[in-house]
Amino acid sequence: MGGARRLLLELEGYLADNHRPDVRIIGRDQPVNPSWLIQRERPWKHRRVVSLNNVGFVVTPARRWLLLHQPQHFLDPGEIRNLGNRVDREIPWQAQVVCQAARRSDMIVVPTTGMAQRVAMAAPDLSSRISVRPNPLSMEPEPVADRKPGVFLCPVLFARWKRMGDILRVIDDAVEIVRHRYRTTVEVLITATPQEAHAEGVGDARHLRFIGRITHAEVTRYRKMSWATIYPTRIESFGYPLAEARLAAQPVVAHDTPHNREVAGSALVPFTQENPEEVADAIRRALETRVPRERENPFDRDHYFNWMLGEAEATP
Numbered sequence: 001m002g003g004a005r006r007l008l009l010e011l012e013g014y015l016a017d018n019h020r021p022d023v024r025i026i027g028r029d030q031p032v033n034p035s036w037l038i039q040r041e042r043p044w045k046h047r048r049v050v051s052l053n054n055v056g057f058v059v060t061p062a063r064r065w066l067l068l069h070q071p072q073h074f075l076d077p078g079e080i081r082n083l084g085n086r087v088d089r090e091i092p093w094q095a096q097v098v099c100q101a102a103r104r105s106d107m108i109v110v111p112t113t114g115m116a117q118r119v120a121m122a123a124p125d126l127s128s129r130i131s132v133r134p135n136p137l138s139m140e141p142e143p144v145a146d147r148k149p150g151v152f153l154c155p156v157l158f159a160r161w162k163r164m165g166d167i168l169r170v171i172d173d174a175v176e177i178v179r180h181r182y183r184t185t186v187e188v189l190i191t192a193t194p195q196e197a198h199a200e201g202v203g204d205a206r207h208l209r210f211i212g213r214i215t216h217a218e219v220t221r222y223r224k225m226s227w228a229t230i231y232p233t234r235i236e237s238f239g240y241p242l243a244e245a246r247l248a249a250q251p252v253v254a255h256d257t258p259h260n261r262e263v264a265g266s267a268l269v270p271f272t273q274e275n276p277e278e279v280a281d282a283i284r285r286a287l288e289t290r291v292p293r294e295r296e297n298p299f300d301r302d303h304y305f306n307w308m309l310g311e312a313e314a315t316p
Contacts, residue, residue, distance in 0.1 A: 002157040003069065003135070006240045007052070009216060010136040014305040022046055023309045027053030027067075037097070050308065054094075056101035056108075065308065066105040069135075069237040072161060073098045074118035079235065086160045099123050109308065111135045111238035114259040133307065134263070135238045137299035139247045142224055149287065152188045152253070153226040154208075155219050155241045156233060158196045165200030167232045167274070168208060174279035175207035182284055188230060189222055228253060228269070228286040231260075232279075239263055249293045251286040253279070265298075267291045 008028060024046040030036050030053075040051075041059050048063040054073065056066035068074075072088065073095040080087060099122060102108055108130045110116045120127045154171070158164050168190065175186045190197070190210045197203045197210045211222070223229065223244065228251040231241045242264040245252035249267070254260045256270030269289055271282040 003236075003238055003240045006137075006216060007069075007135055010138060010301050011052075011305065013138065014136075014301055018302075018305070018309075020309045022048070024049045024062075025052065025309075027051050027055075048309070054098055056098075056105040058101055058104045063107070064105045065107045065109065066102055067109045068098070068102065068115065068119055069111055070098075071115065071118060071235050071237045074115075074122045075235070076118075076121065083161050083163070086163065088159075088161060095122075102126055105129060107131060109133055112259055112262055114257075114262070115237040133304060134299050135240065135243070136301040136304040137240065137243050137247060137297070138301040139244065139297075141293070142248045142250075144249065146224060147227045147250075148225055149227050150185045150187060151226045152186060152228050152230045152283070152286075153219075153222050154188050154190045154230045154232070155223070156191060156231070157213075158192045158200065162233055162235070164192070164233075165202050167234070168197075168200070168202045168205065170274055170276055170279055171230060171232060172202065172205040172208050173276035174283055177276055177280035178283050179207070181280070184284075184287060186283060186287075189226065191219060191222075223248065223250070227251075228283075228289075230254070230283075232274075234274075242267075243299050246291075247294060247297060247299070249291040251289040251291055253282045253286050265294070 024044050026040055043061060046062050048065060049057055049060050050065040052067050054068055054070045057064045072091050108126055110119060110130060110132055111134055113132055116130050116132050119130060156164060171188060175188060178184055178186050188208050190208050191214055192210050193212050194210045229241050229245045230253045231239060242252055242260060246265045246267040251269045252264050252267050253269050256272045260268055269282050269286040271278040
């Protein structure tokens with residue numbers, strides 16, 4: 001699930017039509033652990049090596065490209081204090097490995113300006129090698145007529161560091177306001193299990209329906225029937241639901257941040273403060289919003305991978 005899986009689906013679709021024997025791509029089927037980090041460094045007869053899993057190459061004799069899309073490795077001190085013990089225990093040592101390996105990379109690819117700023121703040125010496133390229137996303141136009149008014153999809157992947165319980169409690173209270181103040185029925189579909197909901201303290205939510213951890217195809221089906229998307233997470237490197245809403249010409253309720261404006265574009269229906277009143281107002285506006293269709297796909301898959309895996313040597 002999540003953005004990492006979505007990126008792999010886009011890569012698999014591209015490679016099915018475009019053979020790249022001179023480029024080695026890793027990070028598709030192996031977890032990051034010490035033995036794998038050593039094995040992947042053996043010499044390869046490739047012009048370029050590309051790491052998709054945040055950890056770059058160190059001694060491999062080829063052009064080294066690295067994708068960084070894990071914000072936990074680049075949290076600022078304030079975020080670390082706010083998250084406390086919710087930061088995954090392995091993150092501190094992983095972050096050290098990620099930064100040291102990144103210093104050996106020829107090209108560092110990040111999906112948003114915000115992620116570029118995170119990396120540059122943590123390791124200023126990497127700034128000249130960072131290139132911002134939105135993650136690839138291929139989607140066909142979708143009919144708006146099939147969407148059910150009042151149904152909102154919240155396609156999130158639960159993780160301790162995301163504090164989803166706090167966020168979803170605010171959304172549940174916001175929906176209650178919308179239902180009573182505007183006499184409008186709203187239901188929010190959450191891509192998490194009831195067990196996850198109980199663990200985060202929102203198992204008793206009144207207007208949230210937990211539909212389980214579902215496949216990408218199922219997420220697509222739910223999105224096509226939903227009037228709008230809610231994507232309330234605070235820390236993301238990209239956020240595929242924002243991009244999917246944009247290409248689907250579907251309103252997406254999310255924080256009013258430069259990051260979300262960059263990815264969601266005109267589909268964003270923002271709220272500034274994370275409180276029930278502001279979120280309720282954003283939900284109300286989303287119910288009345290018609291999003292214009294994009295003239296062209298800013299997340300074009302072939303453009304992205306032709307650049308990353310193509311013959312020409314690129315510059316940041």
